Amino acid sequence: MAINKLSIIKFLEWVFTIACLGLHYQTMSESDQVTRLLTAGTFVGFTIILIALFAGYLMNTPINKRLDLFFSLIGCALFIACGALIIKEWENAWNKDDKRMAMAKGSISIINGVVFFIDVIRR
Numbered sequence: 001m002a003i004n005k006l007s008i009i010k011f012l013e014w015v016f017t018i019a020c021l022g023l024h025y026q027t028m029s030e031s032d033q034v035t036r037l038l039t040a041g042t043f044v045g046f047t048i049i050l051i052a053l054f055a056g057y058l059m060n061t062p063i064n065k066r067l068d069l070f071f072s073l074i075g076c077a078l079f080i081a082c083g084a085l086i087i088k089e090w091e092n093a094w095n096k097d098d099k100r101m102a103m104a105k106g107s108i109s110i111i112n113g114v115v116f117f118i119d120v121i122r123r
Contacts, residue, residue: 007057009119013075014050016112020082021047023105027090027098035085039109042078049075069120076116083110 021043030036049071056062086106093099 005122006062007054009115009122010050010054010057013112013115013119014047014054016108016115017043017046017050020079020105020109020112023101023108027102027105029098030086030089030102032085032089035082035089038078039082039086039105042082042109046075046078072116072119076113076120079109079113079116083107083113 020039024039024043028036028040030039053063053068053071062068083106086102086109090099090102090106093102
């Protein structure tokens with residue numbers, strides 16, 4: 001089992017994605033259908049993708065670099081877009097507890113987008 005910088009980055013992406021998914025479950029009351037659909041699809045979809053990628057790296061059978069680059073670029077764009085939409089949706093909310101969790105979800109989503117970008121440029 002080879003643990004290197006790449007597997008650490010993939011693990012961080014997965015941890016942030018799971019955190020976003022958990023927070024999304026707690027704060028799924030966005031009024032905008034597009035925001036709800038995009039965030040749920042991104043968080044669940046990338047949870048599955050990252051489990052497969054991380055398992056491949058740990059078993060020393062990584063996928064093609066172009067495909068990994070594609071997933072990282074799409075992940076970067078989707079997580080940053082989700083974070084921006086979530087923060088825009090919740091910035092004027094009245095419920096303080098839900099707003100705090102939703103703003104954390106948006107912030108972690110943007111941070112995860114940056115981690116995906118770092119994954120792209122580290123090649």
